[in-house]
Amino acid sequence: MAKKSKGNESEPLSNLDNENSNMKWPPNALFPLNLPSEKRNVKQEVIKDINSSENYLINTGFSSLGNIIDIFNADVDISTINSVRILLGSEPDSRPRKFWKRVDLQKEIKDYWLERGYSLLKGGNIIKTIEYIRTGKLHFKISDNFHAKLYIGESHAISGSSNFSKNGLSQQLEANARVHKNSIILFEKQQYEGMEQIAENYYKLGQDYKDEIIDLLEKLMSITSWEEALARAIAEILECNWFKEFPQLYEKLNNISLWPAQRYGLGQALYILQTQGCVLIADPTGSGKTKLISTLQLLLFYWLWESDRINKSYILTICPPIVQNNWHQESVDIGFAQSSQVSMGLLSHSHKCRHRNILKKNSNS
Structure with a gap:
């Protein structure tokens, strides 16, 4: 033939x-x-x-x-x-x-x-x-x-x-x-x-x-190849596909209007938190840090609950008094009630009862 x-x-x-x-x-x-x-x-x-x-x-x-x-x-x-x-x-x-x-x-x-x-x-x-x-x-x-x-x-x-x-x-x-x-x-x-x-x-x-x-x-x-292994690790951090493993969280995130840069930042910031225990977010003014960090608090709360660390799931935001209401409103907008905001000025008044309460909240967060 x-x-x-x-x-x-x-x-x-x-x-x-x-x-x-x-x-x-x-x-x-x-x-x-x-x-x-x-x-x-x-x-x-x-x-x-x-x-x-x-x-x-x-x-x-x-x-x-x-x-x-x-x-x-x-x-x-x-x-x-x-x-x-x-x-x-x-x-x-x-x-x-x-x-x-x-x-x-x-x-x-x-x-x-x-x-x-x-x-x-x-x-x-x-x-x-x-x-x-x-x-x-x-x-x-x-x-x-x-x-x-x-x-x-x-x-x-x-x-x-x-x-x-x-x-x-x-x-x-x-x-x-x-x-x-x-x-x-x-x-x-x-x-x-x-x-x-x-x-x-x-x-x-x-x-x-x-x-x-x-x-x-x-x-x-x-x-x-090492190139594919590295690409996969980067993609997992940037694409944040792990959110899909938690349907309620995934649905909530889809209802939050986030910029692409904020979505990428979420994945990177949470990864650093999980591996290092702390993270510094130093984006420029107007880049959406307030919404990014408020949403990060929501993710952190879910992650702590899923990893059986409920006692560590208290969220406290310490911020300048001029933007305290902004932080509170952002938490309301994303539907996250487990976060509280306090003015950083209160930390300077060590003789006040509220100062001691804030320190206690901070140690619990």
Whole structure:
């Protein structure tokens, strides 16, 4: 078969690329085929059946890690699926790619893999696939000398020549038949039942391949460079994404009108407070320090409560008397009642009872 070049890759060039326009083919829903000119392929029917099934079973002689990763992160709605079981006839092709798509990962998953030194930029979809395997969404077995191709969904089954690979599902000339479980035709129902029984029996004969495929997937990922690790640390401080972990706080912050510089300042200031115990904010006049610091007090209060340091959550603002009302109004505007403001002038009058009370408040804050 001739091949056509596409960058550094080569794709099969079928004789059907120049096929007779009058050539007729049976419906793809009955006979899944790879016909580029008809804009149809086997993958369309397989994905449709997976997405309409809570449980799906695949028997394939060959697959590739790249195809598995792409399908279960881009084409399949994994959230609606209980499990997909895959029986392989040989170890999947594990050639690495230069770059994998970036994806959103849960924070605890990100932290786990970054602590092990893996690159999220180059392995996000790989990490998600590993998590699907560990949580039971994807199951893998392997069987020597296995060559059959069976795809069993809850309403349809496909059998034919297509492996669960990019070539088999979309590029090579293949021939497959698709039958309906609840067909009014008895013979078709019997075909479905027979294909399901065969696929289940073959799967039972396979050996568990969970640990091995996780190992192969991990080997695909690049080690994190120091540049990426540094960029991630800076982004976590500046972007303040951790606010989303506390829904009530996140909603309150969204209702506060903050300038971009104030939002960046919040993340930096709170990080310094958490790591050093104190922070100096020395922005110029008119830069919004009052709102920034008032909002920082709100964040600090939430953080102290979340870290079980309730006894340290008293907030006291000591400021010049001329701006005391401004500080009070800012706390009212952001809806933070746990902060009190006192004039710094009272600290100079040591003989007064209010002075002693302020010192006590200060020691409690």
